[in-house]
Amino acid sequence: AQSVAQPEDQVNVAEGNPLTVKCTYSVSGNPYLFWYVQYPNRGLQFLLKYITGDNLVKGSYGFEAEFNKSQTSFHLKKPSALVSDSALYFCAVRVPPFLMGYQKVTFGTGTKLQVIP
């Protein structure tokens, strides 16, 4: 079974400092990994994804994530946090269809990012 873990319920960071939101995964086969952000009273918005290729993926709003196969991690990073980055962040993994009957997506439980002015 596939799973995604976000070990931190909340991350606090000062504005201007670098931020990291952690994600680890467990799947059989090669994962497709995603990060989504959810602002208050809004749906999930796509940030970035890793399918194949370069392990460092750049996404929206200055975010990036690094795929580390040996550590089965896909941590979300940003060099300089903004107050407007405060939101709920979800890591997700998808398994290729040849391993599953359909395109199943598994989400982590979310990490609340609080950027302090």
Next chain:
Amino acid sequence: GAGVSQSPRYKVAKRGRDVALRCDSISGHVTLYWYRQTLGQGSEVLTYSQSDAQRDKSGRPSGRFSAERPERSVSTLKIQRTEQGDSAVYLCASSFDRVLYTIYFGEGSWLTVV
């Protein structure tokens, strides 16, 4: 815009009543999902459906939950005999195909069962 839209955005239902939530997905998208999001538990997929020129395939519904897809870009999630534990945000999402394309989410329908 041409995003995924859901209605109603907010719904309060009495326990035991049936509820229907609508999703209008992005034109051309093939796969449509319904997720339930609860605080601290992330999102779980409830059902999915795929369609092509020949047929629809509906995901396996779970108990009181079922989804209908009367049109290619429209889906209705039906919850029968609602329970208080059904209170959650229900997210609809769609994608072009099953493999590489990003899933696009609606803003959610917030259901409160009283």
